[in-house]
Amino acid sequence: MVDILYLINDILSAISILIIVYAVIMAVVGFIRSEIKREHQSSNGLLAIRVPFGSRLLLGLEILIAVNILRAIMSPGYNELIVLVSMVVIRTLLSFFLNRESKALAALVPIQALVTEKIVEEHTKDITESNQPQTPGKENTSQDDEIAPENK
Numbered sequence: 001m002v003d004i005l006y007l008i009n010d011i012l013s014a015i016s017i018l019i020i021v022y023a024v025i026m027a028v029v030g031f032i033r034s035e036i037k038r039e040h041q042s043s044n045g046l047l048a049i050r051v052p053f054g055s056r057l058l059l060g061l062e063i064l065i066a067v068n069i070l071r072a073i074m075s076p077g078y079n080e081l082i083v084l085v086s087m088v089v090i091r092t093l094l095s096f097f098l099n100r101e102s103k104a105l106a107a108l109v110p111i112q113a114l115v116t117e118k119i120v121e122e123h124t125k126d127i128t129e130s131n132q133p134q135t136p137g138k139e140n141t142s143q144d145d146e147i148a149p150e151n152k
Contacts, residue, residue: 002074005070005073005074006074008070009067009070009071009074012063012066012067012070013064013067015063016060016061016063016064016067017060019056019059019060019063020056020057020060020061022056023052023053023056023057023060024053026052026053026056027049027050027052027053030048030049030052030053031046031049034046034049047101047104050101051098051101051102054094054097054098054101055098057094058091058094058095058098061087061090061091061094062091064087065084065087065088065091068080068083068084068087069084072084
């Protein structure tokens with residue numbers, strides 16, 4: 001039974017390390033892509049790389065915490081407990097700052113979408129108005145004027 005727990009512990013350790021390595025590789029690839037495309041000059045270019053990286057890193061750390069819990073159960077001692085507590089603290093801090101950064105990114109993206117939408121709307125309105133022929137004696141009416149007052 002103890003041999004099976006050690007095997008599970010080793011497998012979970014390897015999985016967590018692979019997840020963390022994958023997170024680093026994907027972050028580096030994303031950074032290189034953003035450097036080539038110059039997306040980092042936009043307000044959310046690097047944040048869009050850091051948020052998935054942080055999420056993957058958190059997943060790897062959560063699995064490592066599970067490994068350390070198993071290790072502490074199999075061979076209890078102060079060293080295992082200190083490692084477990086330190087990993088929980090690191091994971092908690094990382095989660096806190098990742099959550100804060102995610103909220104900042106979520107706040108930036110809608111603002112950019114609204115600004116872009118407003119610009120497109122104004123540009124489309126200008127094009128539409130310039131393409132409509134003017135009939136003598138009749139002014140252009142807005143869409144709001146066409147709606148009956150009781151429907152407004």
